[in-house]
Amino acid sequence: xxxxxxxxxxxxxxxxxxxxxxxxxxxxxxxxxxxxxxxxxxxxxxxxxxxxxxxxxxxxxxxxxxxxxxxxxxxxxxxxxxxxxxxxxxxxxxxxxxxxxxxxxxxxxxxxxxxxxxxxxxxxxxxxxxxxxxxxxxxxxxxxxxxxxxxxxxxxxxxxxxxxxxxxxxxxxxxxxxxxxxxxxxxxxxxxxxxxxxxxxxxxxxxxxxxxxxxxxxxxxxxxxxxxxxxxxxxxxxxxxxxxxxxxxxxxxxxxxxxxxxxxxxxxxxxxxxxxxxxxxxxxxxxxxxxxxxxxxxxxxxxxxxxxxxxxxxxxxxxxxxxxxxxxxxxxxxxxxxxxxxxxxxxxxx
Amino acid sequence: xxxxxxxxxxxxxxxxxxxxxxxxxxxxxxxxxxxxxxxxxxxxxxxxxxxxxxxxxxxxxxxxxxxxxxxxxxxxxxxxxxxxxxxxxxxxxxxxxxxxxxxxxxxxxxxxxxxxxxxxxxxxxxxxxxxxxxxxxxxxxxxxxxxxxxxxxxxxxxxxxxxxxxxxxxxxxxxxxxxxxxxxxxxxxxxxxxxxxxxxxxxxxxxxxxxxxxxxxxxxxxxxxxxxxxxxxxxxxxxxxxxxxxxxxxxxxxxxxxxxxxxxxxxxxxxxxxxxxxxxxxxxxxxxxxxxxxxxxxxxxxxxxxxxx
Amino acid sequence: xxxxxxxxxxxxxxxxxxxxxxxxxxxxxxxxxxxxxxxxxxxxxxxxxxxxxxxxxxxxxxxxxxxxxxxxxxxxxxxxxxxxxxxxxxxxxxxxxxxxxxxxxxxxxxxxxxxxxxxxxxxxxxxxxxxxxxxxxxxxxxxxxxxxxxxxxxxxxxxxxxxxxxxxxxxxxxxxxxxxxxxxxxxxxxxxxxxxxxxxxxxxxxxxxxxxxxxxxxxxxxxxxxxxxxxxxxxxxxxxxxxxxxxxxxxxxxxxxxxxxxxxxxxxxxxxxxxxxxxxxxxxxxxxxxxxx
Numbered sequence: 005x006x007x008x009x010x011x012x013x014x015x016x017x018x019x020x021x022x023x024x025x026x027x028x029x030x031x032x033x034x035x036x037x038x039x040x041x042x043x044x045x046x047x048x049x050x051x052x053x054x055x056x057x058x059x060x061x062x063x064x065x066x067x068x069x070x071x072x073x074x075x076x077x078x079x080x081x082x083x084x085x086x087x088x089x090x091x092x093x094x095x096x097x098x099x100x101x102x103x104x105x106x107x108x109x110x111x112x113x114x115x116x117x118x119x120x121x122x123x124x125x126x127x128x129x130x131x132x133x134x135x136x137x138x139x140x141x142x143x144x145x146x147x148x149x150x151x152x153x154x155x156x157x158x159x160x161x162x163x164x165x166x167x168x169x170x171x172x173x174x175x176x177x178x179x180x181x182x183x184x185x186x187x188x189x190x191x192x193x194x195x196x197x198x199x200x201x202x203x204x205x206x207x208x209x210x211x212x213x214x215x216x217x218x219x220x221x222x223x224x225x226x227x228x229x230x231x232x233x234x235x236x237x238x239x240x241x242x243x244x245x246x247x248x249x250x251x252x253x254x255x256x257x258x259x260x261x262x263x264x265x266x267x268x269x270x271x272x273x274x275x276x277x278x279x280x281x282x283x284x285x286x287x288x289x290x291x292x293x294x295x296x297x298x299x300x301x302x303x304x305x306x307x308x309x310x311x312x313x314x315x316x317x318x319x320x321x322x323x324x325x326x327x328x329x330x331x332x333x334x335x336x337x338x339x340x341x342x343x344x345x346x347x348x349x350x351x352x353x354x
Numbered sequence: 355x356x357x358x359x360x361x362x363x364x365x366x367x368x369x370x371x372x373x374x375x376x377x378x379x380x381x382x383x384x385x386x387x388x389x390x391x392x393x394x395x396x397x398x399x400x401x402x403x404x405x406x407x408x409x410x411x412x413x414x415x416x417x418x419x420x421x422x423x424x425x426x427x428x429x430x431x432x433x434x435x436x437x438x439x440x441x442x443x444x445x446x447x448x449x450x451x452x453x454x455x456x457x458x459x460x461x462x463x464x465x466x467x468x469x470x471x472x473x474x475x476x477x478x479x480x481x482x483x484x485x486x487x488x489x490x491x492x493x494x495x496x497x498x499x500x501x502x503x504x505x506x507x508x509x510x511x512x513x514x515x516x517x518x519x520x521x522x523x524x525x526x527x528x529x530x531x532x533x534x535x536x537x538x539x540x541x542x543x544x545x546x547x548x549x550x551x552x553x554x555x556x557x558x559x560x561x562x563x564x565x566x567x568x569x570x571x572x573x574x575x576x577x578x579x580x581x582x583x584x585x586x587x588x589x590x591x592x593x594x595x596x597x598x599x600x601x602x603x604x605x606x607x608x609x610x611x612x613x614x615x616x617x618x619x620x621x622x623x624x625x626x627x628x629x630x631x632x633x634x635x636x637x638x639x640x641x642x643x644x645x646x647x648x649x650x651x652x653x654x655x656x657x658x659x660x661x662x663x
Numbered sequence: 664x665x666x667x668x669x670x671x672x673x674x675x676x677x678x679x680x681x682x683x684x685x686x687x688x689x690x691x692x693x694x695x696x697x698x699x700x701x702x703x704x705x706x707x708x709x710x711x712x713x714x715x716x717x718x719x720x721x722x723x724x725x726x727x728x729x730x731x732x733x734x735x736x737x738x739x740x741x742x743x744x745x746x747x748x749x750x751x752x753x754x755x756x757x758x759x760x761x762x763x764x765x766x767x768x769x770x771x772x773x774x775x776x777x778x779x780x781x782x783x784x785x786x787x788x789x790x791x792x793x794x795x796x797x798x799x800x801x802x803x804x805x806x807x808x809x810x811x812x813x814x815x816x817x818x819x820x821x822x823x824x825x826x827x828x829x830x831x832x833x834x835x836x837x838x839x840x841x842x843x844x845x846x847x848x849x850x851x852x853x854x855x856x857x858x859x860x861x862x863x864x865x866x867x868x869x870x871x872x873x874x875x876x877x878x879x880x881x882x883x884x885x886x887x888x889x890x891x892x893x894x895x896x897x898x899x900x901x902x903x904x905x906x907x908x909x910x911x912x913x914x915x916x917x918x919x920x921x922x923x924x925x926x927x928x929x930x931x932x933x934x935x936x937x938x939x940x941x942x943x944x945x946x947x948x949x950x951x952x953x954x955x956x
Contacts, residue, residue, distance in 0.1 A: 057554050057667045078560035090551030094573040103569070104559035151555075378860075382757045383764075389754040390771035392828070396786050397778070399797070403789070415795035469682035472675035477668045484679055491690045493942050497889045497911050498934045501918035501927045502696035503689065510688070533689035538682060554667045563669045592779035594893040599919070610779045610893075617785060617897050633789075636782050643777035648770060655773075658833075659840045 006068030006158040006191055007033045008054065013063035015049050015215075023049045025216040026063060031208065036185050036192045040202040041212035042238070047195045048163060050212070054193060055084055055161050067159055078107070083152035084161040088168060089144045091136040091151075097123075098132040101151045115154075122150040125184070142173045149181070153188070160185065160192040166201065178205060199239050203227070211235050229343075233350035236279045236343060242308060244279045244343070245318045251276040256344070258293075258314035265292050266342045268354065275347035282308065282321040284341035291334035295320065300328055397640070404428070404633035411629035423630050431634035442604040442612070444638060451591050451608040451639070457528040458590030459583050466537025466582075467575070471567055473538075474545040475553065485542075488535040496531065496596060503530060504599050522603040531596060537582055543660070544578045545571070581657025584650050588643040609639035694935070700928035712925075719929035728913070729930070735907045739823060740887040747827045748879060751834030752872075756864065758835075759842040769839065776832040780890060784897025787825035791817075791898075812899065812906065819907040822898050826891045833886075834879055841875035842868070881945045885938070910934060 008031040015024040024046040031037040039047040052058040054065055056077035064071050072080050083104075091100050101122060102115040110118075123129045126146045136144055145165065152160055165181070166174045182205050185192050196202055202209050203223045211218040211226065211234075219231040230236035236244040249264060250257050256267040256278060264278055285293070295318060301308040309320045309328055313335075320335065322328055344353040399416045405424035406417050432444035469488060473481050496503060507526050508519040520526030548571070556566045572579075597611045607615075616632040647654050669675075701719050703712040723729045758768045775783075790798045791811045799809045810817050845868065853867040889911055899906045903916050910930065918927030 052554075055554075055558065057557070077554075077557045082558065084555065084558050086551040086555060088549060088551055090549060090555040092552065092555075092570055092574075094570075094576075103556075103561075107560035107565065151559075379761070382761050385757050386754065386761065386764075386768045386772075389750070389757075389831075390768060393772060393775045393831070396790065396828070397775075400786055400789070412795065415792065415797045415800060416789050465681045465685065468678040472678035475665055475668055476675035477670050478672070478675050481675075484683065488682060488686060491686050493938055494690075494694060494935055495885070495889045495938070497892060498914070498931050498938065499690075499693045499697050500915060501924060501931065502693040502700065504919075505924075506693050506696060507689070529685060530689040533685045535682075535686070550666055553665055557667060563671055563674055588777050592777075594779060594781045594896070595915070610781055613779075613781045613785055613897065614901065617781075617788065617900050629789075632785070636785055640778045640782050643779075644774055647777040648774050651770060651773070655836055655840065658836055 007031060008037075008159060008191060008193065009064075009066040010050075010054075011064040011066070013050070013053060013065055014061050015046070015053060015058065016061045023215055024053075027217050028063075029210065029217070029220055031191060031193065033191055034189045035207040036182070036194060036205060037208045037210060038194045038196060038202040038206035039210050039212060040196055040199060040238075041218075043197055044214075045212040046215040047197075047210075047212050051161055051163055051193055051195045054159070055082060056080055078104075080159075081155075081157050082159045082161055083155045083157040084163065085145075085148045085152050085165045087164040089136070089148040091144060091147055093136055096133050096135060097128060097139070097147050097150075100136070100147055101154050104151070104155050118154045119150070122153045125153065126150050141169050142177065145169060145173075145177055149184070153184075157190065160190055160194075162192065162194040162196075164196055165194075166196070167198070174201075181205070199241065203239065209239075211238065213238075228340075229352070230279070231352050233277055233279065233345045236345070240281060242282050242319050242321065244281050245313075246345075247278045247280070247314065247316050247318070248347070249276050249278045250274070251344075259316075260294075260314040262293055262314060264342060266337055266340070267344060272344075272346070272353055276353070277345040277347055277350065279343035279345060280318075280337070280341055282319045284338045285320050285335045286338065287320070287322065287326065287328070287333050288336035289334060291336035293335045293337075295333055295335050297328065297330045297333060300330065400633045400636055404630055404637055406630050408628045408630055411633075412627075416633075427630040427634040428638070430628070430631045431638060434631075442607050444609075444612075444635060446605060447607050447609045447612045448638065450606055451610065451642075453524060454527060454593060454597070454608050455587045455591035455642075457524065458531055458593075459586035461528060461532045462537045462586050463579060463582055465532060466535070466539075467541050467572075467579075469535075469538045470541035470545055471571065474542055475563070475566075475571075488538050491534045492536065492539060496534070500595065500599070507600065521600050522606055524606070526600050527597060527606065528590075530600075531590065531593060537586065540582055540657075540660075541575070541578065544575060548574060577653065577656070580650070581653040581660070584646055584654045585657045588647060591643050609635065613639060697928045697931045697935075700924050701932045702925075704925045705923075715925065719925040720933075722926060723929055723933070732908050732910050732913045735819065736888065736909045739819070739826075739891075739907070739909060740884055742823050743826045743830065743887045743891070744880065744883040746823075747830040748834055748876070748883060750827070751831045752838050752876075754831070755835050755838035755842055756868070758839055772835050773832040775829065776836070778829065780829060780893030781897045783825050783829045784894040787821050787894065787898055788900070791821040812904075815905065815907055818898065822891070822895055822907065825894050825898065826887065829894065830883060830886055834883070837875055837879050837882075838872065841872050845871050878945070881941055884941060888934070888937075 010027055010029055012026040012028050013024065014022070014026040016022050027050070039050060041047050049058060053060050054067070056072065056075065060073050064073055066072065067080060067082070092103065095103065098116075098119050101119045105115045105118065119132070120129070123132055126149060128143070128146055128150055131139060131143060131147075136147065139147065148165065162181070166177055169177060178201060194201075194205060203226075206223055208220065209223055209226050210220050213234050219226060219235045221229075226235060226239050230239065230244070233246055237246060247258060249259070252273045256264040256276060258264060258278075267278065293313060295309075295311055295313050297309045297311040299310045301310065304324065306321050306323055307326070307328055309322065311318060311330075345351060346353055399418065402418055402420055403411055403416045404427050406421045407423050410421070411417065432448075435441065435443045469484075472478065473485050478484070507530055508521040510520055520529075552570060552574075553566060556570050561569060591608075592610055593608070594610050594614075597608050598614060601607060601611065612635060616627070616635065619627045700712075702714060702716060704715045704718065705712045754772055758765060758772065761768065788796075788811075790796050791809065792799060793809070793811050793813065796809075796811065799811070802809045811821055812818055849867065849871070853863050857863045857866065888909065891909065892911055892915070895909060895912050899908070903912070903920070908916065911934065914927050914930045914934065917923045917930065921927075
């Protein structure tokens, strides 16, 4: 078991492109930390540097109290689960799982015992003699997990492990991976571009964009207090509404002249961004804001109303038992619904 | 809502038309059968002729029917010593063809796989240079540089091993033919198509370069190796110009090289050539590669069509 | 190169060494030797050689033999390429279309690939022999006197027929695999858009086969230039005489029969340049071919 520390770690490719700005953080022992962001944000690069598959341009990576910059991937005592599973196609499930142990010089009896134990944990016992090509997607995913478990690593690395599965299986495996990691108590780094996976699985989330860390925090902190417009719109579905507004004279005014309630501007004046989550507003005849509904999207448990507020795109989520129709309506804010960001940098204000 | 009425189609019993002859299908088959016959008939005639005595063939040309000389002709082609020094028979030539085919195929695959592995899986500074140096050899077939090659190989002495040059030796026969990069190129293409994550998983599993090659890459390449082997074996077996030049010692003649002796005896015209025996030798020369190509057809086609992508 | 490539130095060099040594000795050295010799003239016994500049090349241009060979090579290449591609394409389209017996047809049309060119040449000699060849007899029945090895164009036609026969299987295999690579959905879309099978072929199938066809064009030119050596050598029975000869055969005849190292090397160099041009054309095309799919 071990904590993972990145100290000013930076990655520049030979062609001069900076894939990761100097980044520093620590993942405490036993936590599952999710790296999330759109493709090309540097999350996979970060994971691969921890694995030792990518050279570190600057900075230090430590696993436990050991700096691993110059240590071979095989000697870092890590295990990795790949997006396409990377199972050895010519080996049986049992040999796939035991290959790393065999290379460590463990004797056959011991390998067999460990493989059997992991197979039981993952319901793979009956498949041990099969080849990967004879397995379903979910089973292959489990074999990849099993290969990671038998090594008893200090650290699990997951590189988008669920993105090749269908939606239903993905939900199921999400829960399984989470439960397994809790049970084993092994520190884990998990890369995904799916914000639902990040929110549901993580002890701690690191949001990345364009090679730099936007925010580090628990799922709750990220959701309640997004540090930037990027985080605000990336995390949460449907995404947070962002409206251009004007701050002045101690209040925030939308282009049409309506005043946004709850907005304390702390002396900020000029252009500003107002963030309101679709689920933080509710239709109400006495509401402060006017909203024009164009399209209603039925989702079953709730409805999404898409339309315009002060001439800008805006969405509202309402529960299924609440009637809705297109046309003008008034909206009231729930408590703590308003997030303010500065208009240039998109940083959170206050 | 519009009314949706269910239309019921009542099945009126229609007199089933008699099965029509699709003339375009007949034409397709006719063309294909004609093509197949074009390929088959000449070889069939050689086979039929190999059952006849020399006199009949000399008088009437190749035959369509079979006669009683089949055993005699093949026996003679395989076991009788012929040529100028009487030092070579069919069996020896068969063995030499086998050595050339196998040596060429195995040599080419081993050398090619090693080089391709180095180029694809290692961070070598001069890998690109090495690749281009190897790749250039694809441009010029041996036929183009035949005379200088011959001069060099017959004069070369490797550590005193070949005092009189490499002419009339298996090494001189096989190695110069390996000096083109078809196999290297083929395996490079294949290695590049192997998923990136496999080497990453293997490295985390503690496999070094040798282990990765033997445990993962070679087993993974089995089909590709088989495909390449078939093509290279046939290619090696069928070599003509180089064996003709480099082997003057008859005990090193291959079957294909032996064909030249037949033709030459035709040209001499001093005595009636033994046509039946010649046909038998031609059949013996083509049988092993044909069988391999027919029986391992899917590998062969795969190897052929994928090597040139 | 792979992202997570190994960082070792010594081991990969060891792996590359056999290949590099072999091509250095058996490829680069002879090729360089050919270029060098093409500027020298050797005396009859090979004892002395003198620098003669471009004389070997100018000698080629003045040589009727060489110009004849050049002309014949062009005609030979065009005819062999055209007929072997055309017949193979027809057979491949039909083999791709039929359902019953498709596998059998495939086998029957490709196995000749395995026959060595000189063996094919031998079959040709026996079929076209001046006095007892079966085809000669057939032609005599129609009143044509066919004289292999005597009449220039009679000999040439035998060479062409045998070369086409030997090359059909390769073209067939590539065309068939090219046809099978055309997605079923594209064919079905075409069937909905166009009811005529013939115009579907020219509008849809043929353009989609064009990359395969172009690739095969290069392959067939190379084949006609170089790989037909065995066929030609057996058909002329090792006696060039006044028979039609290709450029590669001239390299061999002048080098080994004539003992003219300089002249033969100059011809080699000319052929090298020719192949180089072909390859460059092929590569320029290959780059475009990637955008095709």
